[in-house]
Amino acid sequence: MARIALESLGCKLNQAETESLAWQLRDRGYVIVESAEMADVYVLNTCTVTHVADRKARHLLRLARRANPRATIGATGCYAQRAPGELESLGVVDIVLGNQEKHRLAEVLGGRSDLPGDPGRRLGDYRGRTRSLVKIQEGCSSYCSFCVVPYTRGEERSRPPEEVVEEVRHRVGAGYREVVLTGTKVGAYRWDGEAHSGLARLVAHVLRETGVERLRLSSVQPGDLTPDLLSLWADSRLCPHLHMPLQSGSQAVVERMNRGYSIADYERAVSLARQAVPGLAVTTDVIVGFPGETEAEFEESLRFCRRMGFADIHVFPYSARPGTPAAALPGQVDERVKRDRARRMLELARQSARRFRQELMGSTALVLWEGQVGHSVWSGLTPNYVRVFAESERDLTNRLLNVRLVGEHGRGLLGEVVYGG
Numbered sequence: 269m270a271r272i273a274l275e276s277l278g279c280k281l282n283q284a285e286t287e288s289l290a291w292q293l294r295d296r297g298y299v300i301v302e303s304a305e306m307a308d309v310y311v312l313n314t315c316t317v318t319h320v321a322d323r324k325a326r327h328l329l330r331l332a333r334r335a336n337p338r339a340t341i342g343a344t345g346c347y348a349q350r351a352p353g354e355l356e357s358l359g360v361v362d363i364v365l366g367n368q369e370k371h372r373l374a375e376v377l378g379g380r381s382d383l384p385g386d387p388g389r390r391l392g393d394y395r396g397r398t399r400s401l402v403k404i405q406e407g408c409s410s411y412c413s414f415c416v417v418p419y420t421r422g423e424e425r426s427r428p429p430e431e432v433v434e435e436v437r438h439r440v441g442a443g444y445r446e447v448v449l450t451g452t453k454v455g456a457y458r459w460d461g462e463a464h465s466g467l468a469r470l471v472a473h474v475l476r477e478t479g480v481e482r483l484r485l486s487s488v489q490p491g492d493l494t495p496d497l498l499s500l501w502a503d504s505r506l507c508p509h510l511h512m513p514l515q516s517g518s519q520a521v522v523e524r525m526n527r528g529y530s531i532a533d534y535e536r537a538v539s540l541a542r543q544a545v546p547g548l549a550v551t552t553d554v555i556v557g558f559p560g561e562t563e564a565e566f567e568e569s570l571r572f573c574r575r576m577g578f579a580d581i582h583v584f585p586y587s588a589r590p591g592t593p594a595a596a597l598p599g600q601v602d603e604r605v606k607r608d609r610a611r612r613m614l615e616l617a618r619q620s621a622r623r624f625r626q627e628l629m630g631s632t633a634l635v636l637w638e639g640q641v642g643h644s645v646w647s648g649l650t651p652n653y654v655r656v657f658a659e660s661e662r663d664l665t666n667r668l669l670n671v672r673l674v675g676e677h678g679r680g681l682l683g684e685v686v687y688g689g
């Protein structure tokens with residue numbers, strides 16, 4: 269049996285696909301290990317959404333080669349799809365497979381004769397984890413002006429509902445207590461192209477047909493939040509957390525981004541969701557320094573984000589992606605200005621997240637414990653995605669336990685486990 273280490277950069281969809289690859293490879297007799305150093309094969313599932321993601325991919329591939337000169341090294345994912353030649357020219361990668369070909373990884377590896385045949389040990393197995401990501405669709409046909417994903421992932425296509433249910437059942441059977449339904453754009457989920465077979469119907473189906481204890485959606489857009497979908501949160505297994513990428517809180521900028529919604533649409537959708545789902549956490553992504561973004565537009569975005577009371581904001585300085593319309597727009601913003609705006613938006617993100625967490629203090633939440641982070645200190649997540657730390661002498665891994673939220677702890681909260689609660 270050959271040992272393989274898999275690593276993933278970028279979005280949850282990439283993570284879901286890496287998990288799927290791990291399952292497929294295990295079925296073919298591979299042993300999954302934690303690092304390139306221990307592996308006969310190392311595969312990086314790359315991302316190319318910013319130039320920073322590209323740089324990280326090149327760095328990790330070089331590190332892997334340095335750590336293990338004899339290993340077979342592969343790159344797959346969006347960077348491999350967009351610029352295979354660039355990765356090959358690094359001189360450290362043996363196999364480059366784009367998104368359309370990544371499902372062939374096991375086959376391609378199987379065809380290589382230089383893999384050693386020693387038995388290896390079962391290290392870093394995918395069992396024992398708490399949260400599993402399941403892909404429901406991929407591809408995007410929206411063509412936001414800054415985004416390279418429609419070119420690297422192709423048009424929207426969905427997986428059959430029965431296949432999704434089967435995979436969720438399989439993960440639950442393997443011991444996972446939480447499943448995240450992911451995709452490039454989960455709201456674009458359609459089966460048979462009929463409007464009634466969209467995301468709401470799929471989520472209802474998964475809740476009805478599987479014993480999953482916690483279910484999340486990876487991210488949604490304002491237009492996805494139909495009454496049908498929101499009504500499903502009556503089932504407490506669906507986590508009260510929505511990640512809704514805003515990208516900019518300035519009306520003029522979202523128009524230039526071709527996001528397909530107005531700031532007012534976004535605000536209305538969040539307010540409907542908050543009415544329907546008590547205790548809802550709304551998190552977002554924001555790009556700063558989009559081409560032509562003036563100081564006034566940035567401040568408008570900052571004000572809007574403040575008003576929305578996000579539970580967290582992921583901040584991205586704009587990164588021009590070759591081949592996208594925004595890369596050719598006039599008024600590219602100076603890097604120093606981008607850095608300054610990122611700093612100001614991050615400051616707001618910290619304040620906003622802290623305010624959200626403080627409102628939870630004194631309440632009790634059902635925490636899914638992930639693992640130990642220090643001597644007798646455990647870390648886990650609430651249903652609304654707040655990180656909680658607690659002390660315990662017992663092994664809390666993969667347990668769902670009620671916790672009293674009693675104080676602040678770094679970028680999370682401090683909890684006291686209520687055993688038997």
Ligand code: SF4
Pocket residue numbers: 408409410411412415416417418452453
């Ligand atoms: S919706 Fe826009 S940002 Fe999201 S993947 Fe599609 S094009 Fe990219």
